[in-house]
Amino acid sequence: MEYFLQQALNGxxxxxxxxxxxxxxxxxxxxxxxxxxxxxxxxxxxxxLAYYAIERYALPLPAVFGAAVVGCAVLAxxxxxxxxRPLRNAPRIASLITAIGxxxxxxxxTALNQLFGPNFRAFPRPFRVVSVQAGGIEFTNLLxxxxxxxxxxxxxxxxxxxxxxxxxxxxxxxxDHVTAGLMxxxxxxxxxxxxxxxxxxxxxxxxxxxIAYPQIHTFMGIMPGLKAFTAAVLGGIGSVPGAVLGALxxxxxxxxxxAYLSSTYRDGIAFLILIGVLLWKPTGILxxxxxxxx
Amino acid sequence: xxxxxxxxxxxxxxxxxAAAAASASGKEIKIGLITPLSGDVKTFGESVxxxxxxxxxxxxxxxxxxxxxxxxxxxxxxxxxxxAANVANLLINRHRVRAIVGxxxxxxxxxxxxxxxxxxxxALTPTGTNPKITVADGKRKDYMFRSCFxxxxxxxxxxxxxxxxxxxxxxxxxxxxxxxxxxxxxxVFRESFGKLGGKILAFEAYGKDDVDFxxxxxxxxxxxxxxxxxxxxxxxxxxIARQAREKGVKAQFVGVDGWDSPDxxxxxxxxxxxxxxxxxxxxxxxxxxxQAWVRKYRERHGQLPxxxxxxxxxxTRMLFEAIRRAGSDDPGKxxxxxxxxxxxxxxxxxxxxxxxxxxxxxxxxxxxxxGRQKFVRTVNP
Numbered sequence: 001m002e003y004f005l006q007q008a009l010n011g012x013x014x015x016x017x018x019x020x021x022x023x024x025x026x027x028x029x030x031x032x033x034x035x036x037x038x039x040x041x042x043x044x045x046x047x048x049l050a051y052y053a054i055e056r057y058a059l060p061l062p063a064v065f066g067a068a069v070v071g072c073a074v075l076a077x078x079x080x081x082x083x084x085r086p087l088r089n090a091p092r093i094a095s096l097i098t099a100i101g102x103x104x105x106x107x108x109x110t111a112l113n114q115l116f117g118p119n120f121r122a123f124p125r126p127f128r129v130v131s132v133q134a135g136g137i138e139f140t141n142l143l144x145x146x147x148x149x150x151x152x153x154x155x156x157x158x159x160x161x162x163x164x165x166x167x168x169x170x171x172x173x174x175x176d177h178v179t180a181g182l183m184x185x186x187x188x189x190x191x192x193x194x195x196x197x198x199x200x201x202x203x204x205x206x207x208x209x210x211i212a213y214p215q216i217h218t219f220m221g222i223m224p225g226l227k228a229f230t231a232a233v234l235g236g237i238g239s240v241p242g243a244v245l246g247a248l249x250x251x252x253x254x255x256x257x258x259a260y261l262s263s264t265y266r267d268g269i270a271f272l273i274l275i276g277v278l279l280w281k282p283t284g285i286l287x288x289x290x291x292x293x294x
Numbered sequence: 295x296x297x298x299x300x301x302x303x304x305x306x307x308x309x310x311x312a313a314a315a316a317s318a319s320g321k322e323i324k325i326g327l328i329t330p331l332s333g334d335v336k337t338f339g340e341s342v343x344x345x346x347x348x349x350x351x352x353x354x355x356x357x358x359x360x361x362x363x364x365x366x367x368x369x370x371x372x373x374x375x376x377x378a379a380n381v382a383n384l385l386i387n388r389h390r391v392r393a394i395v396g397x398x399x400x401x402x403x404x405x406x407x408x409x410x411x412x413x414x415x416x417a418l419t420p421t422g423t424n425p426k427i428t429v430a431d432g433k434r435k436d437y438m439f440r441s442c443f444x445x446x447x448x449x450x451x452x453x454x455x456x457x458x459x460x461x462x463x464x465x466x467x468x469x470x471x472x473x474x475x476x477x478x479x480x481x482v483f484r485e486s487f488g489k490l491g492g493k494i495l496a497f498e499a500y501g502k503d504d505v506d507f508x509x510x511x512x513x514x515x516x517x518x519x520x521x522x523x524x525x526x527x528x529x530x531x532x533x534i535a536r537q538a539r540e541k542g543v544k545a546q547f548v549g550v551d552g553w554d555s556p557d558x559x560x561x562x563x564x565x566x567x568x569x570x571x572x573x574x575x576x577x578x579x580x581x582x583x584x585q586a587w588v589r590k591y592r593e594r595h596g597q598l599p600x601x602x603x604x605x606x607x608x609x610t611r612m613l614f615e616a617i618r619r620a621g622s623d624d625p626g627k628x629x630x631x632x633x634x635x636x637x638x639x640x641x642x643x644x645x646x647x648x649x650x651x652x653x654x655x656x657x658x659x660x661x662x663x664x665g666r667q668k669f670v671r672t673v674n675p
Binding site (some may be wrong): 118263 | 513
């Protein structure tokens with residue numbers, strides 16, 4: 001039982017980090033129907049910004065988060081403006097391929113020596129990780145921080161989407177961007193904001209990921225990005241609670257597979273669950289069916 | 295248009311003439327070096343390159359080898375098997391090298407060995423320890439050599455050390471299922487640890503891109519193993535060791551030559567403190583050859599030479615020795631001369647190349663103390 005609970009905590013930590021990345025996928029998809037493959041790389045940039053903030057400028061932790069959040073948000077807004085906006089009315093496949101292009105661009109361009117460089121770097125821990133034993137289970141302050149930061153982010157997101165003007169705009173554009181535009185919503189601004197907001201969460205995820213798994217390189221965003229995307233689809237892409245739920249399921253399935261079967265099956269089982277859920281409910285667990293408008 | 299093509303023809307002719315002139319004088323032999331200068335094991339690549347250059351400079355300062363100046367081309371394989379195959383082809387087909395030093399890691403050396411074999415160009419990996427580099431499916435790749443011991447040896451050495459010196463009876467092993475080097479040593483360790491009367495309580499694989507080892511480490515902790523064997527490169531070992539201590543795993547860490555990097559302690563912090571690993575040499579060794587080498591490397595590069603760099607120095611010099619014995623730049627003759635080396639005396643010790651082209655030589659066991667590597671003892675084959 002202790003073993004199970006310990007593994008559940010391990011899974012929770014992994015799931016929470018996935019959740020922060022999955023939010024960006026689901027929000028962007030919800031609003032412009034684009035799978036933003038560059039999102040995992042924005043997350044990577046967040047990790048690197050945090051790395052420089054700590055290593056080179058020795059900033060305190062809140063400022064580290066601030067640097068990653070602002071940096072990622074600006075980057076995502078620029079990407080949207082340069083790469084996606086010109087293609088907004090183009091066939092969807094064009095935007096998808098552009099997204100893959102942006103992703104590769106970020107990975108290889110940042111790997112140049114003049115930027116982040118191609119090497120693996122040790123991420124400096126801004127605080128000491130302490131673990132406390134209680135009832136045979138090991139709790140770390142790291143898990144506490146990840147949990148607290150993620151919950152704060154989710155509450156903030158909930159507030160923005162349901163209690164603010166721009167949130168109402170997001171919901172309207174997501175529902176029907178032509179009509180929303182006719183009603184006076186500034187569609188471009190709302191879309192930019194959504195990209196920035198999603199990237200800000202990825203930035204937070206990048207900092208937490210760097211702290212939890214202290215090694216970063218420019219290709220580090222690929223796997224977590226893929227997993228978070230899967231989580232978003234599993235939970236129902238376009239749905240914010242769905243993304244979180246999907247990420248928590250992914251975290252648990254990976255950990256439990258490694259704990260009771262073998263670590264080599266962890267990705268296999270995670271994707272089996274995805275396939276199973278999509279067969280049973282093609283829109284994902286919390287996704288709502290959407291009829292194609294003519 | 296006509297004029298342009300005439301200019302191109304002139305340039306081409308010039309290039310050909312120049313090339314012909316260079317080869318006609320017969321005063322130069324071109325060697326390729328394949329080493330990871332970027333990516334996850336960059337520190338290995340850098341020190342191999344530094345040492346290779348030192349060996350080349352020394353040889354050229356003495357007027358070259360067998361009357362030929364050594365020219366070289368260095369290529370980065372990024373510790374990626376595909377990239378290693380690409381650069382091996384590039385070196386052989388474009389740069390026309392007569393011999394190759396490399397690659398550095400096992401997974402990059404295996405594709406290089408196949409290409410060298412197919413193109414009949416002798417290649418020597420200074421540091422790749424997986425048996426499959428020189429022998430595949432029971433067949434010897436007779437153009438491939440190495441100047442280091444092989445994985446079965448280092449796995450056995452650590453198993454024996456764990457049982458006989460550390461007096462531990464139970465062990466857990468975590469390895470990278472996609473890495474020949476990691477998997478090979480893990481299996482050898484399991485087998486010899488069992489033979490010596492020890493028990494393996496957990497034998498678990500992870501993937502190349504995994505960074506979260508919490509599930510596996512919780513398993514290791516629950517198993518109560520006294521030893522945790524981590525046969526992988528420093529970047530992965532650092533991550534695992536750190537998470538292990540955070541998860542309350544108290545086992546003694548032991549490992550392989552892939553640990554040998556200053557970055558291990560940077561990534562792992564004090565988590566690897568007290569860990570033992572097998573290596574090819576130690577800069578603390580008091581033999582005069584070792585001390586002279588350490589001094590030379592330090593003067594030039596301002597740091598201690600690691601084991602892989604030292605092996606690269608030995609390996610490159612062993613290749614030069616073969617060229618000297620062959621007395622020609624003919625790849626076939628260089629190969630034959632390499633195969634006949636039985637008594638090469640290098641910084642890392644005396645070595646003989648056996649029938650498989652593998653070096654038979656001693657190993658060193660090191661311990662990490664206060665973030666530094668301390669020499670414990672030498673183990674003979």
